[in-house]
Amino acid sequence: MISEPGLEATEIRRAALRLFADRGYRATTMADVGAAVGVRGPSLYRHVRSKQDLLVAVMVETMEALLDAQRAAAGAGGGPVLRLRRMVEAHVRYHAGHRDQAFVGNREIGNLEQPARDRILAMRAAYERTLRGVIEEGRDAGVFAVEHPRLASYSILDMGIGVAAWFRPDGPHSVEQVAYTYADQAIRMLSPAPPER
Amino acid sequence: MISEPGLEATEIRRAALRLFADRGYRATTMADVGAAVGVRGPSLYRHVRSKQDLLVAVMVETMEALLDAQRAAAGAGGGPVLRLRRMVEAHVRYHAGHRDQAFVGNREIGNLEQPARDRILAMRAAYERTLRGVIEEGRDAGVFAVEHPRLASYSILDMGIGVAAWFRPDGPHSVEQVAYTYADQAIRMLSPAPPER
DNA sequence: CCTACCGATCGGTAGG
DNA sequence: CCTACCGATCGGTAGG
Numbered sequence: 342m343i344s345e346p347g348l349e350a351t352e353i354r355r356a357a358l359r360l361f362a363d364r365g366y367r368a369t370t371m372a373d374v375g376a377a378v379g380v381r382g383p384s385l386y387r388h389v390r391s392k393q394d395l396l397v398a399v400m401v402e403t404m405e406a407l408l409d410a411q412r413a414a415a416g417a418g419g420g421p422v423l424r425l426r427r428m429v430e431a432h433v434r435y436h437a438g439h440r441d442q443a444f445v446g447n448r449e450i451g452n453l454e455q456p457a458r459d460r461i462l463a464m465r466a467a468y469e470r471t472l473r474g475v476i477e478e479g480r481d482a483g484v485f486a487v488e489h490p491r492l493a494s495y496s497i498l499d500m501g502i503g504v505a506a507w508f509r510p511d512g513p514h515s516v517e518q519v520a521y522t523y524a525d526q527a528i529r530m531l532s533p534a535p536p537e538r
Numbered sequence: 539m540i541s542e543p544g545l546e547a548t549e550i551r552r553a554a555l556r557l558f559a560d561r562g563y564r565a566t567t568m569a570d571v572g573a574a575v576g577v578r579g580p581s582l583y584r585h586v587r588s589k590q591d592l593l594v595a596v597m598v599e600t601m602e603a604l605l606d607a608q609r610a611a612a613g614a615g616g617g618p619v620l621r622l623r624r625m626v627e628a629h630v631r632y633h634a635g636h637r638d639q640a641f642v643g644n645r646e647i648g649n650l651e652q653p654a655r656d657r658i659l660a661m662r663a664a665y666e667r668t669l670r671g672v673i674e675e676g677r678d679a680g681v682f683a684v685e686h687p688r689l690a691s692y693s694i695l696d697m698g699i700g701v702a703a704w705f706r707p708d709g710p711h712s713v714e715q716v717a718y719t720y721a722d723q724a725i726r727m728l729s730p731a732p733p734e735r
Numbered sequence: 736c737c738t739a740c741c742g743a744t745c746g747g748t749a750g751g
Numbered sequence: 752c753c754t755a756c757c758g759a760t761c762g763g764t765a766g767g
Binding site: 364448451452489493495497498499500502503504507514519522523526529530531534 | 561562564565645648649685686689690692693694695696697699700701703704711716719720723726727728729731
């Protein structure tokens with residue numbers, strides 16, 4: 342006989358994430374989450390405070406993972422072009438490699454109650470500011486030509502976010518290929534036009 | 539005494555769209571929609587078949603508007619660069635100028651029942667194919683350098699979709715400014731690197 | 736961890 | 752266009 346592993350909050354969160362991604366937060370019932378981990382709905386309340394708590398936990402984890410990856414990318418040294426490349430690659434890698442997290446993290450913001458909602462929005466704002474900082478640094482160093490750094494950072498972030506919606510691990514592109522291509526597109530988008538001659 | 543304008547399906551759809559954008563399809567009740575147009579929930583059923591019908595109508599209208607705008611942009615002649623510019627501008631203009639439609643159109647796909655869901659997905663696929671066609675045409679003509687046209691079209695589409703989420707009419711940028719800047723970014727993303735010398 | 740259940744909500748219909 | 756209401760669903764609690 343194999344001993345069953347005790348139910349853990351982590352396992353419940355993972356199941357909830359899956360369901361939130363597939364049907365949406367509002368369409369997912371606690372009975373659904375319970376069924377996914379082999380118990381009835383009410384039994385979940387030993388491990389979890391509420392359905393809303395489950396959503397908050399999932400979304401905070403996602404933003405922390407993104408911020409960590411971004412910090413690592415930015416902290417590895419190099420000039421603005423290389424740092425931007427690493428940041429975009431990390432961004433895309435996460436959205437292709439953790440589609441459920443990224444998808445839920447972007448679609449369910451409106452279902453977050455306060456103060457969690459503002460907390461997540463603040464983390465997203467910080468994430469965007471860091472990317473924009475590298476863009477401005479590159480502009481000041483003359484390696485990027487950007488009139489509106491904010492529009493550029495929004496564009497780069499949003500095209501990466503989109504990856505979570507269409508990427509398929511068994512599709513024609515690998516995560517690394519998409520990450521590399523998107524970083525390239527971002528750099529080209531920011532690069533100065535060739536000088537007239 | 540001013541005669542009240544009779545309730546029309548169009549007015550109900552407009553109110554529903556607003557609520558779907560603000561709270562989400564699932565969180566919006568027919569009583570909410572009714573209140574927004576001055577009647578009780580049940581009275582809506584004189585004009586509307588179901589809540590789902592309201593969502594379908596809103597999303598089909600959105601995709602038809604986008605496809606119309608894209609057709610107009612593509613049909614105005616010019617080379618691939620100019621046609622791409624016009625298509626991106628139309629795309630961004632719609633997402634900045636019709637934020638609720640675009641936002642709902644992108645977030646509520648999962649709440650569409652069949653066969654409406656497949657119908658919308660087919661319209662989206664056609665929309666993407668047309669953009670990709672111009673990119674490939676430009677590549678074949680040597681004015682664009684793209685290894686993966688599909689990744690490029692996804693990127694351009696997704697960065698435009700993002701506009702619906704952050705754009706504010708009273709913000710620092712006008713619709714036209716964002717449309718122009720995004721078209722520029724798209725073109726730069728696709729342009730060949732300057733030749734070595 | 737389960738069953739029973741409360742209280743509230745909701746889409747849609749009946750009948751006027 | 753309204754009230755009354757049905758049937759179903761759901762998050763969470765009680766009590767074991």
